[in-house]
Amino acid sequence: MESSLALLQDPAAWAALATLVAMEIVLGIDNLIFISILTNKLPLEMREKARKIGISLALLMRLGLLATIAIIVKLTEPVFTILGQGLSWRDIILLAGGAFLVWKATREIHHHVTADEEGESNGTGKVVHSFSAAIGQILLLDLVFSIDSIITAVGMTEHVQIMFVAVIAAVMAMLFAATPLANFINRNPTIVMLALAFLMMIGMTLIAEGLGHHVPKGYIYTAMAFSAAVEGLNMLARQRRQARRARGEAP
Known part of the structure:
Protein backbone atom coordinates (compact mmCIF):
# COMPACT_ATOMS: atom_id res chain seq x y z
CA MET A 1 0.00 0.00 0.00
CA GLU A 2 2.77 2.41 0.96
CA SER A 3 4.68 1.62 -2.23
CA SER A 4 1.57 2.37 -4.30
CA LEU A 5 1.09 5.73 -2.53
CA ALA A 6 4.74 6.55 -3.16
CA LEU A 7 4.27 5.81 -6.87
CA LEU A 8 1.25 8.15 -7.00
CA GLN A 9 3.45 10.97 -5.71
CA ASP A 10 6.35 10.22 -8.05
CA PRO A 11 6.35 12.29 -11.30
CA ALA A 12 8.72 9.76 -12.89
CA ALA A 13 6.16 7.00 -12.29
CA TRP A 14 3.44 9.04 -14.03
CA ALA A 15 5.78 9.69 -16.96
CA ALA A 16 6.58 5.97 -17.17
CA LEU A 17 2.87 5.16 -17.05
CA ALA A 18 2.01 7.61 -19.87
CA THR A 19 4.87 6.28 -22.02
CA LEU A 20 3.96 2.66 -21.38
CA VAL A 21 0.24 3.23 -22.09
CA ALA A 22 1.14 4.87 -25.42
CA MET A 23 3.52 2.01 -26.26
CA GLU A 24 0.97 -0.66 -25.34
CA ILE A 25 -1.71 1.03 -27.49
CA VAL A 26 0.67 1.18 -30.46
CA LEU A 27 1.61 -2.48 -30.01
CA GLY A 28 -2.09 -3.31 -29.69
CA ILE A 29 -2.81 -1.93 -33.18
CA ASP A 30 -1.39 -5.13 -34.71
CA ASN A 31 -3.72 -7.27 -32.63
CA LEU A 32 -6.68 -5.00 -33.34
CA ILE A 33 -6.17 -5.14 -37.13
CA PHE A 34 -6.08 -8.93 -36.99
CA ILE A 35 -9.23 -9.11 -34.84
CA SER A 36 -11.06 -6.64 -37.12
CA ILE A 37 -10.27 -8.54 -40.31
CA LEU A 38 -11.07 -11.93 -38.78
CA THR A 39 -14.38 -10.93 -37.18
CA ASN A 40 -15.53 -9.21 -40.39
CA LYS A 41 -15.58 -12.70 -41.93
CA LEU A 42 -18.30 -13.76 -39.49
CA PRO A 43 -22.04 -13.23 -39.92
CA LEU A 44 -23.06 -9.70 -38.93
CA GLU A 45 -24.80 -10.71 -35.70
CA MET A 46 -21.68 -12.50 -34.40
CA ARG A 47 -19.04 -9.84 -35.11
CA GLU A 48 -19.50 -7.57 -32.10
CA LYS A 49 -19.60 -10.51 -29.70
CA ALA A 50 -16.46 -12.04 -31.24
CA ARG A 51 -14.56 -8.74 -30.99
CA LYS A 52 -15.51 -8.29 -27.33
CA ILE A 53 -14.57 -11.87 -26.48
CA GLY A 54 -11.28 -11.63 -28.38
CA ILE A 55 -10.22 -8.39 -26.69
CA SER A 56 -11.41 -9.61 -23.26
CA LEU A 57 -9.28 -12.72 -23.72
CA ALA A 58 -6.34 -10.48 -24.60
CA LEU A 59 -6.83 -8.56 -21.35
CA LEU A 60 -7.14 -11.72 -19.24
CA MET A 61 -4.10 -13.23 -20.91
CA ARG A 62 -1.95 -10.15 -20.35
CA LEU A 63 -3.01 -9.79 -16.72
CA GLY A 64 -2.35 -13.50 -16.20
CA LEU A 65 1.10 -13.16 -17.74
CA LEU A 66 1.82 -10.15 -15.53
CA ALA A 67 0.95 -12.26 -12.51
CA THR A 68 3.68 -14.70 -13.56
CA ILE A 69 6.17 -12.02 -14.55
CA ALA A 70 9.12 -13.89 -13.03
CA ILE A 71 8.47 -16.70 -15.53
CA ILE A 72 8.00 -14.27 -18.42
CA VAL A 73 11.41 -12.70 -17.77
CA LYS A 74 13.02 -16.13 -18.01
CA LEU A 75 11.42 -16.73 -21.41
CA THR A 76 14.18 -14.60 -22.94
CA GLU A 77 16.91 -17.02 -21.83
CA PRO A 78 18.11 -19.44 -24.59
CA VAL A 79 16.87 -23.01 -24.14
CA PHE A 80 18.68 -24.56 -27.13
CA THR A 81 20.84 -23.62 -30.09
CA ILE A 82 20.26 -24.18 -33.82
CA LEU A 83 23.08 -23.44 -36.29
CA GLY A 84 24.80 -21.27 -33.71
CA GLN A 85 21.63 -19.28 -32.97
CA GLY A 86 20.35 -19.49 -29.40
CA LEU A 87 16.55 -19.69 -29.21
CA SER A 88 14.46 -18.86 -26.15
CA TRP A 89 10.81 -19.72 -25.56
CA ARG A 90 9.98 -16.13 -26.51
CA ASP A 91 11.83 -16.59 -29.82
CA ILE A 92 9.95 -19.81 -30.51
CA ILE A 93 6.59 -18.17 -29.77
CA LEU A 94 7.45 -15.18 -31.97
CA LEU A 95 8.55 -17.49 -34.82
CA ALA A 96 5.35 -19.53 -34.58
CA GLY A 97 3.17 -16.42 -34.33
CA GLY A 98 4.97 -14.70 -37.20
CA ALA A 99 4.64 -17.77 -39.43
CA PHE A 100 0.92 -17.98 -38.58
CA LEU A 101 0.40 -14.29 -39.43
CA VAL A 102 2.22 -14.63 -42.76
CA TRP A 103 0.20 -17.76 -43.60
CA LYS A 104 -3.08 -16.14 -42.56
CA ALA A 105 -2.43 -12.88 -44.43
CA THR A 106 -1.32 -14.77 -47.56
CA ARG A 107 -4.43 -16.96 -47.43
CA GLU A 108 -6.74 -13.96 -47.01
CA ILE A 109 -5.03 -12.04 -49.84
CA HIS A 110 -5.41 -15.10 -52.08
CA HIS A 111 -9.10 -15.30 -51.20
CA HIS A 112 -9.70 -11.63 -51.97
CA VAL A 113 -7.96 -12.00 -55.34
CA THR A 114 -9.61 -15.28 -56.40
CA ALA A 115 -12.94 -15.41 -54.50
CA ASP A 116 -15.05 -14.36 -57.49
CA GLU A 117 -13.34 -16.86 -59.79
CA GLU A 118 -13.61 -19.79 -57.38
CA GLY A 119 -17.15 -19.03 -56.21
CA GLU A 120 -16.13 -19.12 -52.55
CA SER A 121 -18.13 -16.12 -51.42
CA ASN A 122 -21.46 -16.12 -49.64
CA GLY A 123 -22.94 -13.32 -51.68
CA THR A 124 -21.10 -10.54 -49.87
CA GLY A 125 -17.61 -11.47 -50.97
CA LYS A 126 -16.69 -12.85 -47.55
CA VAL A 127 -16.07 -16.39 -46.37
CA VAL A 128 -18.12 -17.27 -43.30
CA HIS A 129 -15.90 -18.75 -40.60
CA SER A 130 -17.24 -20.57 -37.57
CA PHE A 131 -17.41 -18.54 -34.36
CA SER A 132 -15.24 -21.02 -32.44
CA ALA A 133 -12.59 -21.08 -35.20
CA ALA A 134 -12.42 -17.27 -35.19
CA ILE A 135 -12.06 -17.16 -31.39
CA GLY A 136 -9.38 -19.86 -31.54
CA GLN A 137 -7.31 -17.89 -34.04
CA ILE A 138 -7.77 -14.68 -32.05
CA LEU A 139 -6.65 -16.50 -28.89
CA LEU A 140 -3.53 -17.81 -30.64
CA LEU A 141 -2.46 -14.34 -31.79
CA ASP A 142 -3.45 -12.83 -28.44
CA LEU A 143 -0.83 -15.10 -26.85
CA VAL A 144 1.91 -13.95 -29.23
CA PHE A 145 1.11 -10.25 -28.94
CA SER A 146 0.57 -10.51 -25.17
CA ILE A 147 4.00 -12.01 -24.50
CA ASP A 148 5.65 -9.38 -26.71
CA SER A 149 3.65 -6.66 -24.95
CA ILE A 150 4.55 -7.85 -21.44
CA ILE A 151 8.24 -8.21 -22.26
CA THR A 152 8.17 -4.66 -23.65
CA ALA A 153 6.54 -3.48 -20.42
CA VAL A 154 9.19 -5.24 -18.32
CA GLY A 155 11.88 -3.45 -20.29
CA MET A 156 10.33 -0.03 -19.67
CA THR A 157 9.54 -0.13 -15.94
CA GLU A 158 10.22 -2.29 -12.91
CA HIS A 159 6.93 -1.44 -11.17
CA VAL A 160 4.31 -4.14 -11.66
CA GLN A 161 1.52 -1.73 -10.60
CA ILE A 162 2.37 0.56 -13.52
CA MET A 163 2.37 -2.43 -15.89
CA PHE A 164 -1.09 -3.51 -14.72
CA VAL A 165 -2.58 -0.03 -15.15
CA ALA A 166 -0.94 0.44 -18.57
CA VAL A 167 -2.14 -2.93 -19.88
CA ILE A 168 -5.71 -2.34 -18.66
CA ALA A 169 -5.79 1.17 -20.17
CA ALA A 170 -4.42 -0.04 -23.51
CA VAL A 171 -6.87 -2.95 -23.78
CA MET A 172 -9.79 -0.67 -22.86
CA ALA A 173 -8.72 1.64 -25.69
CA MET A 174 -8.67 -1.39 -28.02
CA LEU A 175 -12.17 -2.33 -26.87
CA PHE A 176 -13.58 1.10 -27.73
CA ALA A 177 -11.72 1.29 -31.05
CA ALA A 178 -12.47 -2.26 -32.24
CA THR A 179 -15.94 -1.75 -33.73
CA PRO A 180 -15.24 1.61 -35.47
CA LEU A 181 -12.03 0.17 -36.96
CA ALA A 182 -13.77 -3.03 -38.09
CA ASN A 183 -16.62 -1.06 -39.65
CA PHE A 184 -14.18 1.26 -41.43
CA ILE A 185 -12.26 -1.70 -42.84
CA ASN A 186 -15.51 -3.36 -43.88
CA ARG A 187 -16.74 -0.24 -45.73
CA ASN A 188 -13.49 0.23 -47.65
CA PRO A 189 -12.38 -2.93 -49.51
CA THR A 190 -8.99 -1.46 -50.46
CA ILE A 191 -8.25 -0.95 -46.76
CA VAL A 192 -8.64 -4.71 -46.27
CA MET A 193 -5.77 -5.42 -48.68
CA LEU A 194 -3.63 -2.74 -47.03
CA ALA A 195 -4.37 -4.16 -43.57
CA LEU A 196 -3.49 -7.67 -44.77
CA ALA A 197 -0.20 -6.32 -46.13
CA PHE A 198 0.42 -4.78 -42.68
CA LEU A 199 -0.23 -8.16 -41.06
CA MET A 200 2.21 -9.85 -43.43
CA MET A 201 4.86 -7.23 -42.62
CA ILE A 202 4.22 -7.67 -38.90
CA GLY A 203 4.49 -11.44 -39.31
CA MET A 204 7.86 -11.10 -41.04
CA THR A 205 8.99 -8.74 -38.28
CA LEU A 206 8.02 -11.29 -35.62
CA ILE A 207 9.99 -13.98 -37.48
CA ALA A 208 13.02 -11.66 -37.68
CA GLU A 209 12.72 -10.90 -33.95
CA GLY A 210 12.46 -14.60 -33.20
CA LEU A 211 15.69 -15.19 -35.12
CA GLY A 212 17.48 -12.54 -33.08
CA HIS A 213 17.35 -9.67 -35.60
CA HIS A 214 15.88 -6.66 -33.85
CA VAL A 215 13.71 -4.50 -36.10
Whole structure:
Protein backbone atom coordinates (compact mmCIF):
# COMPACT_ATOMS: atom_id res chain seq x y z
CA MET A 1 0.00 0.00 0.00
CA GLU A 2 2.77 2.41 0.96
CA SER A 3 4.68 1.62 -2.23
CA SER A 4 1.57 2.37 -4.30
CA LEU A 5 1.09 5.73 -2.53
CA ALA A 6 4.74 6.55 -3.16
CA LEU A 7 4.27 5.81 -6.87
CA LEU A 8 1.25 8.15 -7.00
CA GLN A 9 3.45 10.97 -5.71
CA ASP A 10 6.35 10.22 -8.05
CA PRO A 11 6.35 12.29 -11.30
CA ALA A 12 8.72 9.76 -12.89
CA ALA A 13 6.16 7.00 -12.29
CA TRP A 14 3.44 9.04 -14.03
CA ALA A 15 5.78 9.69 -16.96
CA ALA A 16 6.58 5.97 -17.17
CA LEU A 17 2.87 5.16 -17.05
CA ALA A 18 2.01 7.61 -19.87
CA THR A 19 4.87 6.28 -22.02
CA LEU A 20 3.96 2.66 -21.38
CA VAL A 21 0.24 3.23 -22.09
CA ALA A 22 1.14 4.87 -25.42
CA MET A 23 3.52 2.01 -26.26
CA GLU A 24 0.97 -0.66 -25.34
CA ILE A 25 -1.71 1.03 -27.49
CA VAL A 26 0.67 1.18 -30.46
CA LEU A 27 1.61 -2.48 -30.01
CA GLY A 28 -2.09 -3.31 -29.69
CA ILE A 29 -2.81 -1.93 -33.18
CA ASP A 30 -1.39 -5.13 -34.71
CA ASN A 31 -3.72 -7.27 -32.63
CA LEU A 32 -6.68 -5.00 -33.34
CA ILE A 33 -6.17 -5.14 -37.13
CA PHE A 34 -6.08 -8.93 -36.99
CA ILE A 35 -9.23 -9.11 -34.84
CA SER A 36 -11.06 -6.64 -37.12
CA ILE A 37 -10.27 -8.54 -40.31
CA LEU A 38 -11.07 -11.93 -38.78
CA THR A 39 -14.38 -10.93 -37.18
CA ASN A 40 -15.53 -9.21 -40.39
CA LYS A 41 -15.58 -12.70 -41.93
CA LEU A 42 -18.30 -13.76 -39.49
CA PRO A 43 -22.04 -13.23 -39.92
CA LEU A 44 -23.06 -9.70 -38.93
CA GLU A 45 -24.80 -10.71 -35.70
CA MET A 46 -21.68 -12.50 -34.40
CA ARG A 47 -19.04 -9.84 -35.11
CA GLU A 48 -19.50 -7.57 -32.10
CA LYS A 49 -19.60 -10.51 -29.70
CA ALA A 50 -16.46 -12.04 -31.24
CA ARG A 51 -14.56 -8.74 -30.99
CA LYS A 52 -15.51 -8.29 -27.33
CA ILE A 53 -14.57 -11.87 -26.48
CA GLY A 54 -11.28 -11.63 -28.38
CA ILE A 55 -10.22 -8.39 -26.69
CA SER A 56 -11.41 -9.61 -23.26
CA LEU A 57 -9.28 -12.72 -23.72
CA ALA A 58 -6.34 -10.48 -24.60
CA LEU A 59 -6.83 -8.56 -21.35
CA LEU A 60 -7.14 -11.72 -19.24
CA MET A 61 -4.10 -13.23 -20.91
CA ARG A 62 -1.95 -10.15 -20.35
CA LEU A 63 -3.01 -9.79 -16.72
CA GLY A 64 -2.35 -13.50 -16.20
CA LEU A 65 1.10 -13.16 -17.74
CA LEU A 66 1.82 -10.15 -15.53
CA ALA A 67 0.95 -12.26 -12.51
CA THR A 68 3.68 -14.70 -13.56
CA ILE A 69 6.17 -12.02 -14.55
CA ALA A 70 9.12 -13.89 -13.03
CA ILE A 71 8.47 -16.70 -15.53
CA ILE A 72 8.00 -14.27 -18.42
CA VAL A 73 11.41 -12.70 -17.77
CA LYS A 74 13.02 -16.13 -18.01
CA LEU A 75 11.42 -16.73 -21.41
CA THR A 76 14.18 -14.60 -22.94
CA GLU A 77 16.91 -17.02 -21.83
CA PRO A 78 18.11 -19.44 -24.59
CA VAL A 79 16.87 -23.01 -24.14
CA PHE A 80 18.68 -24.56 -27.13
CA THR A 81 20.84 -23.62 -30.09
CA ILE A 82 20.26 -24.18 -33.82
CA LEU A 83 23.08 -23.44 -36.29
CA GLY A 84 24.80 -21.27 -33.71
CA GLN A 85 21.63 -19.28 -32.97
CA GLY A 86 20.35 -19.49 -29.40
CA LEU A 87 16.55 -19.69 -29.21
CA SER A 88 14.46 -18.86 -26.15
CA TRP A 89 10.81 -19.72 -25.56
CA ARG A 90 9.98 -16.13 -26.51
CA ASP A 91 11.83 -16.59 -29.82
CA ILE A 92 9.95 -19.81 -30.51
CA ILE A 93 6.59 -18.17 -29.77
CA LEU A 94 7.45 -15.18 -31.97
CA LEU A 95 8.55 -17.49 -34.82
CA ALA A 96 5.35 -19.53 -34.58
CA GLY A 97 3.17 -16.42 -34.33
CA GLY A 98 4.97 -14.70 -37.20
CA ALA A 99 4.64 -17.77 -39.43
CA PHE A 100 0.92 -17.98 -38.58
CA LEU A 101 0.40 -14.29 -39.43
CA VAL A 102 2.22 -14.63 -42.76
CA TRP A 103 0.20 -17.76 -43.60
CA LYS A 104 -3.08 -16.14 -42.56
CA ALA A 105 -2.43 -12.88 -44.43
CA THR A 106 -1.32 -14.77 -47.56
CA ARG A 107 -4.43 -16.96 -47.43
CA GLU A 108 -6.74 -13.96 -47.01
CA ILE A 109 -5.03 -12.04 -49.84
CA HIS A 110 -5.41 -15.10 -52.08
CA HIS A 111 -9.10 -15.30 -51.20
CA HIS A 112 -9.70 -11.63 -51.97
CA VAL A 113 -7.96 -12.00 -55.34
CA THR A 114 -9.61 -15.28 -56.40
CA ALA A 115 -12.94 -15.41 -54.50
CA ASP A 116 -15.05 -14.36 -57.49
CA GLU A 117 -13.34 -16.86 -59.79
CA GLU A 118 -13.61 -19.79 -57.38
CA GLY A 119 -17.15 -19.03 -56.21
CA GLU A 120 -16.13 -19.12 -52.55
CA SER A 121 -18.13 -16.12 -51.42
CA ASN A 122 -21.46 -16.12 -49.64
CA GLY A 123 -22.94 -13.32 -51.68
CA THR A 124 -21.10 -10.54 -49.87
CA GLY A 125 -17.61 -11.47 -50.97
CA LYS A 126 -16.69 -12.85 -47.55
CA VAL A 127 -16.07 -16.39 -46.37
CA VAL A 128 -18.12 -17.27 -43.30
CA HIS A 129 -15.90 -18.75 -40.60
CA SER A 130 -17.24 -20.57 -37.57
CA PHE A 131 -17.41 -18.54 -34.36
CA SER A 132 -15.24 -21.02 -32.44
CA ALA A 133 -12.59 -21.08 -35.20
CA ALA A 134 -12.42 -17.27 -35.19
CA ILE A 135 -12.06 -17.16 -31.39
CA GLY A 136 -9.38 -19.86 -31.54
CA GLN A 137 -7.31 -17.89 -34.04
CA ILE A 138 -7.77 -14.68 -32.05
CA LEU A 139 -6.65 -16.50 -28.89
CA LEU A 140 -3.53 -17.81 -30.64
CA LEU A 141 -2.46 -14.34 -31.79
CA ASP A 142 -3.45 -12.83 -28.44
CA LEU A 143 -0.83 -15.10 -26.85
CA VAL A 144 1.91 -13.95 -29.23
CA PHE A 145 1.11 -10.25 -28.94
CA SER A 146 0.57 -10.51 -25.17
CA ILE A 147 4.00 -12.01 -24.50
CA ASP A 148 5.65 -9.38 -26.71
CA SER A 149 3.65 -6.66 -24.95
CA ILE A 150 4.55 -7.85 -21.44
CA ILE A 151 8.24 -8.21 -22.26
CA THR A 152 8.17 -4.66 -23.65
CA ALA A 153 6.54 -3.48 -20.42
CA VAL A 154 9.19 -5.24 -18.32
CA GLY A 155 11.88 -3.45 -20.29
CA MET A 156 10.33 -0.03 -19.67
CA THR A 157 9.54 -0.13 -15.94
CA GLU A 158 10.22 -2.29 -12.91
CA HIS A 159 6.93 -1.44 -11.17
CA VAL A 160 4.31 -4.14 -11.66
CA GLN A 161 1.52 -1.73 -10.60
CA ILE A 162 2.37 0.56 -13.52
CA MET A 163 2.37 -2.43 -15.89
CA PHE A 164 -1.09 -3.51 -14.72
CA VAL A 165 -2.58 -0.03 -15.15
CA ALA A 166 -0.94 0.44 -18.57
CA VAL A 167 -2.14 -2.93 -19.88
CA ILE A 168 -5.71 -2.34 -18.66
CA ALA A 169 -5.79 1.17 -20.17
CA ALA A 170 -4.42 -0.04 -23.51
CA VAL A 171 -6.87 -2.95 -23.78
CA MET A 172 -9.79 -0.67 -22.86
CA ALA A 173 -8.72 1.64 -25.69
CA MET A 174 -8.67 -1.39 -28.02
CA LEU A 175 -12.17 -2.33 -26.87
CA PHE A 176 -13.58 1.10 -27.73
CA ALA A 177 -11.72 1.29 -31.05
CA ALA A 178 -12.47 -2.26 -32.24
CA THR A 179 -15.94 -1.75 -33.73
CA PRO A 180 -15.24 1.61 -35.47
CA LEU A 181 -12.03 0.17 -36.96
CA ALA A 182 -13.77 -3.03 -38.09
CA ASN A 183 -16.62 -1.06 -39.65
CA PHE A 184 -14.18 1.26 -41.43
CA ILE A 185 -12.26 -1.70 -42.84
CA ASN A 186 -15.51 -3.36 -43.88
CA ARG A 187 -16.74 -0.24 -45.73
CA ASN A 188 -13.49 0.23 -47.65
CA PRO A 189 -12.38 -2.93 -49.51
CA THR A 190 -8.99 -1.46 -50.46
CA ILE A 191 -8.25 -0.95 -46.76
CA VAL A 192 -8.64 -4.71 -46.27
CA MET A 193 -5.77 -5.42 -48.68
CA LEU A 194 -3.63 -2.74 -47.03
CA ALA A 195 -4.37 -4.16 -43.57
CA LEU A 196 -3.49 -7.67 -44.77
CA ALA A 197 -0.20 -6.32 -46.13
CA PHE A 198 0.42 -4.78 -42.68
CA LEU A 199 -0.23 -8.16 -41.06
CA MET A 200 2.21 -9.85 -43.43
CA MET A 201 4.86 -7.23 -42.62
CA ILE A 202 4.22 -7.67 -38.90
CA GLY A 203 4.49 -11.44 -39.31
CA MET A 204 7.86 -11.10 -41.04
CA THR A 205 8.99 -8.74 -38.28
CA LEU A 206 8.02 -11.29 -35.62
CA ILE A 207 9.99 -13.98 -37.48
CA ALA A 208 13.02 -11.66 -37.68
CA GLU A 209 12.72 -10.90 -33.95
CA GLY A 210 12.46 -14.60 -33.20
CA LEU A 211 15.69 -15.19 -35.12
CA GLY A 212 17.48 -12.54 -33.08
CA HIS A 213 17.35 -9.67 -35.60
CA HIS A 214 15.88 -6.66 -33.85
CA VAL A 215 13.71 -4.50 -36.10
CA PRO A 216 13.07 -0.99 -34.65
CA LYS A 217 9.31 -0.64 -34.17
CA GLY A 218 9.52 3.02 -35.19
CA TYR A 219 10.44 2.02 -38.76
CA ILE A 220 7.51 -0.41 -38.96
CA TYR A 221 4.88 1.98 -37.66
CA THR A 222 6.23 4.87 -39.72
CA ALA A 223 5.90 2.74 -42.86
CA MET A 224 2.39 1.74 -41.83
CA ALA A 225 1.40 5.36 -41.14
CA PHE A 226 2.82 6.50 -44.50
CA SER A 227 0.97 3.75 -46.37
CA ALA A 228 -2.25 4.57 -44.54
CA ALA A 229 -1.84 8.28 -45.41
CA VAL A 230 -1.35 7.45 -49.10
CA GLU A 231 -4.43 5.21 -49.06
CA GLY A 232 -6.34 8.03 -47.35
CA LEU A 233 -5.45 10.36 -50.23
CA ASN A 234 -6.58 7.69 -52.71
CA MET A 235 -9.91 7.35 -50.88
CA LEU A 236 -10.38 11.13 -50.88
CA ALA A 237 -9.66 11.27 -54.61
CA ARG A 238 -12.17 8.46 -55.29
CA GLN A 239 -14.85 10.21 -53.23
CA ARG A 240 -14.37 13.46 -55.13
CA ARG A 241 -14.53 11.67 -58.49
CA GLN A 242 -17.74 9.95 -57.43
CA ALA A 243 -19.20 13.26 -56.27
CA ARG A 244 -18.37 14.88 -59.65
CA ARG A 245 -19.96 11.97 -61.50
CA ALA A 246 -23.08 12.29 -59.34
CA ARG A 247 -23.30 15.99 -60.33
CA GLY A 248 -22.83 15.09 -63.98
CA GLU A 249 -19.42 16.74 -64.20
CA ALA A 250 -16.47 15.41 -66.14
CA PRO A 251 -14.08 13.39 -63.97
